[in-house]
Amino acid sequence: MEIRTDLYLGDSRTELKKIADNSIDLIFTSPPYADQRKNTYGGIHPDHYAEWFLPISEQLLRVLKPTGTFVLNIKEKVVNGERSTYVLELILAMRKQGWLWTEEFIWHKKNSYPGKWPNRFRDSWERLLQFNKQKKFHMYQEEVMVPMGDWAKTRLKRLSDTDKKRDESRVGSGFGKNISNWLNRDRAYPTNVLHLATECNNKNHSAAFPEGLPEWFIKLFTREGDVVLDPFMGSGTTNKVARRMLRHSVGIEIVREYYEIVSREIEPVELVLLEPEREYDKVSI
């Protein structure tokens, strides 16, 4: 299978129009935060952030498949001693636009930037807002299961009375089915808090997230061959991870320098990926 990675140079507001309706399985992006990174994006004033973002999210709503998911990594900055409210306002506005605000994940940044202020501590978390077009969407929960705690060891030895009672209350032949469930429990489902360290690899791009972040959501919301979109590509982390995970992807970047860097990085990979594929076919299973 050939993995396509299509990169667009330009403004998301215009470039997104080139993408077909209902063609994207997952949108994962970290847009420029309000009034930050002035050097690269010019900076959007907090008061006008929703206003600026809404035409883009309207396009995203169009290109996303009905069963697809939009994950928005964002965090409000401090303005004048207060947390700015533009993210809250954005959520409310996007719901009016037709998005469903399904969930808010927390990215707990293990090693946040050091510093000291008289009236606040280091900010070590960011929002990961999950939006959907429908209540029903694709979610492959088993792909992100994590090893269980010590609890499982003792639990598997003998079922407690309560567990038995709860099982008996089920109508029909649920008991045997449950036993097999217990025995498979060496792994548990995760929660809506992600605990990842920030990576400082990308020296060119100022606000890159660690690869583990898009990787987790790509696992959770897509399968191989699906299409991932990042309308604010930056250093291309989302697209690189998607490619490695055998997902097609689309990236849009307004800064030519970033666009070219990612283009150069992607192309050699493409050659490598195309060659050994037959080998994998031979070897597989």
Next chain:
Amino acid sequence: MEIRTDLYLGDSRTELKKIADNSIDLIFTSPPYADQRKNTYGGIHPDHYAEWFLPISEQLLRVLKPTGTFVLNIKEKVVNGERSTYVLELILAMRKQGWLWTEEFIWHKKNSYPGKWPNRFRDSWERLLQFNKQKKFHMYQEEVMVPMGDWAKTRLKRLSDTDKKRDESRVGSGFGKNISNWLNRDRAYPTNVLHLATECNNKNHSAAFPEGLPEWFIKLFTREGDVVLDPFMGSGTTNKVARRMLRHSVGIEIVREYYEIVSREIEPVELVLLEPEREYDKVSI
């Protein structure tokens, strides 16, 4: 020093009017969440939550000292497959009321409620919204510094409640100083993510939050002799912790049963706290 713990039986909307202007140093509370705890409290519909809360927050704004802080523990529930937006709307409305939304802390609940659903994971975090009247407020950051690397959680856990009480009740030498004795230098400021487990309820009561939660904020925003207010007292966790930490406190509770239980628990403690102080001075260290 005699520690006052004043308990009011009644509705916060009326009882708060009995409290003097600018008399409270810290408000820490966890109001009934929308449509939650219907059996004990009325249960507020998500659509009318801000409307219900605003008269109360107006009173809170009045009674809080200009240098004081209001910490609100809350989390929106899922309604119809979506996260409800009433908390976002409440933040926006409270700002219009005159509050400054200084910060949002995250309480990462280690043991969240179990369950499995096709479209979401377990919810394991809650918001701790910090509001202030002014940009300048009292914050004693050194009091909540933590050892670098691994926090000696196991050692802290081992200490019984009586140990905690003994340490706290010694004037001028609290729990924090003992920690610094064990693990000398190399302490760091914490971040805005708190990682605590919910306390399993054993006998009488289920507390909404673990003692560590109000304890942390009481350390951070008050000193001994300051006044802490919880307008939704519930099982009285905030007041009990405040008392142990030698802060005066005010608690308001609408359910008579809770009010009476807390009343009974507080009074005997008062006697115990005053008596054995000299003894501990002999034994201490």
Next chain:
DNA sequence: GTTCCGCATGAATCGATAG
């Protein structure tokens, strides 16, 4: 006295069923 192990139960959420 420690350590180990069994046990109940949570500020939950969904889908089906009933009014």
Next chain:
DNA sequence: ACTATCGATTCATGCGGAA
């Protein structure tokens, strides 16, 4: 169509009894 109730699902924690 819309709301209210109920059963099923699931895992970390601290307590208390046992080894």
